[in-house]
Amino acid sequence: MQLVLKNKYFMGNHRSYCPINLALEVFGDKWSLIIIRDIMFSGKRHFRELLQSDEKIASNILTDRLAMLEQEGIITKESDPDHKQKIIYSLTSKGIDILPVIKAMGEWSFKYQPVDVEANQHAKMLADGGNELVEEIKHQLRKEHNVAS
Amino acid sequence: MQLVLKNKYFMGNHRSYCPINLALEVFGDKWSLIIIRDIMFSGKRHFRELLQSDEKIASNILTDRLAMLEQEGIITKESDPDHKQKIIYSLTSKGIDILPVIKAMGEWSFKYQPVDVEANQHAKMLADGGNELVEEIKHQLRKEHNVAS
DNA sequence: AATATCCAATTGTAAAATGCAACTGGTTTT
């Protein structure tokens, strides 16, 4: 007889210890970076807001990914003091540091994919900007998300 | 009566035209970047070699992803002149330009994930290196994969 | 005070993707 604790996002049992793989294990899917993008650039901090993305994530998938991202230390949850029912999602510094990945993906898409340039001017600025801009945005995010810097 | 052409990787019908999403639609999964990593850094050019990754991709998934990556213009296939049965997979310039995404993911993982540093010295160099190193590796890859530069 | 709306999820079910092992027809090596 054996008691098995099944934890969907059990950490510590990795496919490999290659840096690319370890990043893919966290945000190598179709939704995680969409959620992080919306928290970063659209100022979305509540479940309902995150549900409204253009890509139309389903609520059960959103629930699942938020739990995973929290367990991986990318985001934190806290209850909204102004509204007992609302929960505020914030980025940690581990989450904020995903920004360069998003920038690199943006650069690639602007070069090769049919981006709606008009509707994505902010992303275009980030893609074209230098490391100073990345640091400035990180600084801003640390303020908004109460991360020590 | 209607003739429906079903194409698993039909292009032109996107979830959105956001740059992050358009990149995720191509390589937002657990395997695509593993394959690209192995072609880029381990010099793997044949199916059997790609099958040998630490992460142990299944042969049907590898077949599927190679077809998708070819359709997306990330890689090309050609038969090996020295061996009628072998097929050589090469990166296109669209594929080589994924390098900065891989670099950014590597940087993040070295900072936050339990990377095997000893076994990933090349990745560490890339993560720590500047844009000159990225351009040098791109140049090298263009030579190896016969991409005009 | 009663009703409607909003909140972060949860539930049920169908469809799709993935994982795994065995196998294929042909090619090259021994």
Add this chain to the structure above:
DNA sequence: AAAACCAGTTGCATTTTACAATTGGATATT
């Protein structure tokens, strides 16, 4: 001639995702 190797393919079980409806409690409106 036999063995090993090549890029896949096939069948099947498991897991993940998509989609729609619903939940119980909190807040806003009338």
